[in-house]
Amino acid sequence: MSLSAYGVLSRGLLSGTWSKNRVLGLDDKRSNGPRFAKENIEKNLSLVEALREIAEEKQATIAQIALAWVLSKGEDVIPLIGARTQSQLYVSIGAVDLNLSSNDLLRIEEVVPSELVAGEYYPVPRKKWFF
Numbered sequence: 001m002s003l004s005a006y007g008v009l010s011r012g013l014l015s016g017t018w019s020k021n022r023v024l025g026l027d028d029k030r031s032n033g034p035r036f037a038k039e040n041i042e043k044n045l046s047l048v049e050a051l052r053e054i055a056e057e058k059q060a061t062i063a064q065i066a067l068a069w070v071l072s073k074g075e076d077v078i079p080l081i082g083a084r085t086q087s088q089l090y091v092s093i094g095a096v097d098l099n100l101s102s103n104d105l106l107r108i109e110e111v112v113p114s115e116l117v118a119g120e121y122y123p124v125p126r127k128k129w130f131f
Helices: 010-015 038-057 062-071 086-097 102-111 124-130
Strands: 003-005 077-079
Touching: 010 038, 010 062, 038 062, 038 102, 062 077, 062 086, 062 102
Parallel strands: 003 077
Antiparallel strands: none
């Protein structure tokens, strides 16, 4: 049995290109996403910045760190990669070559504890459809 990990980059939040001043258009699905809400985005971006420090030390991108972390969870865990451009796909694929030590993994989990992620992945009404 295997697990497909969906939303690993949290709808682009872990792309490393977001800023708290980025405005989402009304036609962008993320504009309704709780993690991108005004009251949550700054908290979440502080977690992204903590990952950026680790990524820079490993000479990798934030996206590669996130994907490599998921890949470290076992051969039966397969991250689904969403890419709008070929270069984004190549960056994501680079995570396969990134070796994270047990200390790296522990550090990632310490700087981005799941309980500090602000906002659900899905808006509450939509979430009810799935669970």
